[in-house]
Amino acid sequence: MDYTFQFGELLPYSDLIARGVLSTVILAIVTTVLGCLLGTLGAAARAGKQTFLSRAVGVYVELIRNTPFIVQLFFIFFGLPTIGIKLTAGEAGLLAMVINLAAYSTEIIRAGIESIPKGQLEAARTLGLSRTQTFTRVVLPPALEKIYPALTSQCIIVMLGSAVLSQISVEELTFAANFIQSRNFLSFEVYMVITVIYLLLAILMRQGFKLIHYFMFPNLRARS
Amino acid sequence: MSLVSINNVHKYYGSNHVLKGINLEIGAGEVVSIIGRSGSGKSTLLRCINGLEAYSEGGVVVDQMEVVYDDRQIRKLSKSVGMVFQSFNLFPHLTVGQNIMLAPKLVRKLPESEAKVIAQEVLAKVGLAEKIDSYPAELSGGQQQRVAIARSLAMNPKVLLCDEITSALDPELVGEVLKVLEDLAAEGMTLILVTHEMNFARDVGDRVIFMHQGLVWEEGDSKTVLANPQTPELSKFINAVL
Ligand SMILES: Nc1ncnc2c1ncn2[C@@H]1O[C@H](COP(=O)(O)OP(=O)(O)O)[C@@H](O)[C@H]1O
Ligand SMILES: [Mg+2]
Numbered sequence: 001m002d003y004t005f006q007f008g009e010l011l012p013y014s015d016l017i018a019r020g021v022l023s024t025v026i027l028a029i030v031t032t033v034l035g036c037l038l039g040t041l042g043a044a045a046r047a048g049k050q051t052f053l054s055r056a057v058g059v060y061v062e063l064i065r066n067t068p069f070i071v072q073l074f075f076i077f078f079g080l081p082t083i084g085i086k087l088t089a090g091e092a093g094l095l096a097m098v099i100n101l102a103a104y105s106t107e108i109i110r111a112g113i114e115s116i117p118k119g120q121l122e123a124a125r126t127l128g129l130s131r132t133q134t135f136t137r138v139v140l141p142p143a144l145e146k147i148y149p150a151l152t153s154q155c156i157i158v159m160l161g162s163a164v165l166s167q168i169s170v171e172e173l174t175f176a177a178n179f180i181q182s183r184n185f186l187s188f189e190v191y192m193v194i195t196v197i198y199l200l201l202a203i204l205m206r207q208g209f210k211l212i213h214y215f216m217f218p219n220l221r222a223r224s
Numbered sequence: 225m226s227l228v229s230i231n232n233v234h235k236y237y238g239s240n241h242v243l244k245g246i247n248l249e250i251g252a253g254e255v256v257s258i259i260g261r262s263g264s265g266k267s268t269l270l271r272c273i274n275g276l277e278a279y280s281e282g283g284v285v286v287d288q289m290e291v292v293y294d295d296r297q298i299r300k301l302s303k304s305v306g307m308v309f310q311s312f313n314l315f316p317h318l319t320v321g322q323n324i325m326l327a328p329k330l331v332r333k334l335p336e337s338e339a340k341v342i343a344q345e346v347l348a349k350v351g352l353a354e355k356i357d358s359y360p361a362e363l364s365g366g367q368q369q370r371v372a373i374a375r376s377l378a379m380n381p382k383v384l385l386c387d388e389i390t391s392a393l394d395p396e397l398v399g400e401v402l403k404v405l406e407d408l409a410a411e412g413m414t415l416i417l418v419t420h421e422m423n424f425a426r427d428v429g430d431r432v433i434f435m436h437q438g439l440v441w442e443e444g445d446s447k448t449v450l451a452n453p454q455t456p457e458l459s460k461f462i463n464a465v466l
Contacts, residue, residue, distance in 0.1 A: 020430075120313055126376075128298070138315055
């Protein structure tokens with residue numbers, strides 16, 4: 001092998017890469033916040049009594065979990081304009097990510113809710129707490145605590161999945177890489193660099209989740 | 225005028241006839257022990273008194289409130305009826321103090337400062353004032369159960385229901401919980417307890433109710449009933465537990 005690596009050739013594109021990183025980070029943060037919020041609401045609906053709403057949420061969850069993300073994305077970006085819903089690539093990408101994470105987090109959080117012993121609910125009921133108070137104060141915090149690792153992983157998976165958004169020209173990290181590669185043909189160097197960046201982003205995100213965990217669950221600190 | 229009035233209460237779980245017409249009048253300040261074999265309907269009866277379970281027929285009146293299986297009514301009832309469970313059911317993510325202050329703040333709508341004073345009072349009553357900032361997992365079973373009692377007391381109930389609250393405890397921890405109940409009884413708290421602690425039922429309790437097959441099989445003054453059982457079923461039960 002007599003190939004000389006030319007990482008230096010990427011320097012002129014550092015701005016482009018930085019902008020890509022920023023887009024990916026913003027997509028990840030907004031998606032994580034909205035996806036987990038919606039997932040909590042979805043899980044609340046799923047865990048409650050069988051209603052039209054809980055069944056509708058069930059159908060949505062199954063639909064998203066059993067179809068490819070890229071198809072969901074294409075449907076939103078290329079399909080919806082047919083019925084008059086036109087979104088920019090960025091909007092469509094963000095919407096697809098949120099919809100995707102919300103479905104998975106609904107199932108994850110629901111599992112947490114269902115793991116809470118019935119006695120906790122009875123104690124809350126006996127103390128006179130309303131259903132909403134019981135859910136937000138008694139059920140949800142330990143439920144989130146239980147499924148926190150699974151939720152963290154899912155959020156990271158969806159962040160990494162944002163690479164697919166390059167297919168509809170959202171100018172995130174992978175899009176930047178594709179662009180640079182098409183100019184200088186340094187495929188190895190470019191994809192090597194963004195691989196490392198994705199890895200760092202994932203590690204950073206995991207650390208961020210750990211930090212939030214530290215403040216959200218002070219009871220676990222006390223025990224250890 | 226009774227504090228708790230149970231009128232011909234029936235309860236079915238599907239076709240399983242669990243309570244077969246229970247009649248009981250319990251006055252303020254009484255300490256009533258419900259005893260009987262497993263499956264005789266003791267827990268179900270207790271849970272019909274505070275609306276955790278819907279009864280199928282009859283009526284229950286507590287503190288002049290009809291007990292109906294309805295969210296709003298149960299919230300009203302929670303200010304008159306407290307309940308302590310075999311499995312403590314403390315909220316693991318909250319400190320002892322937060323566990324106790326939760327309902328006073330959310331249900332009685334007291335400000336934090338007043339709720340805190342109440343928490344300190346009830347904790348002192350169960351001898352755990354210094355544990356206010358501990359988490360349940362840091363306490364022994366006996367301590368957790370005493371916190372659970374304190375949490376109920378913070379709602380200032382007129383009657384406290386206890387469902388086998390010492391059954392999940394190691395034997396050496398039972399005494400400290402019974403001691404708390406004894407203090408409450410001495411202060412005039414109305415207690416209805418499902419229990420297997422016969423000595424406690426005899427020495428602290430005023431009245432014993434022996435349930436068998438969904439019926440009040442025998443009842444009366446605790447010392448008399450336990451010393452002179454009138455039915456072979458109660459004799460057999462007493463011999464089995466002593
Ligand atoms: N949630 C329930 N669903 C169906 N059957 C129940 C339920 N709870 C109790 N039972 C039945 O009711 C009967 C009385 O139970 P319980 O009141 O718990 O008795 P005890 O407390 O005296 O042991 C038992 O036969 C039990 O199987
Ligand atoms: Mg029982």
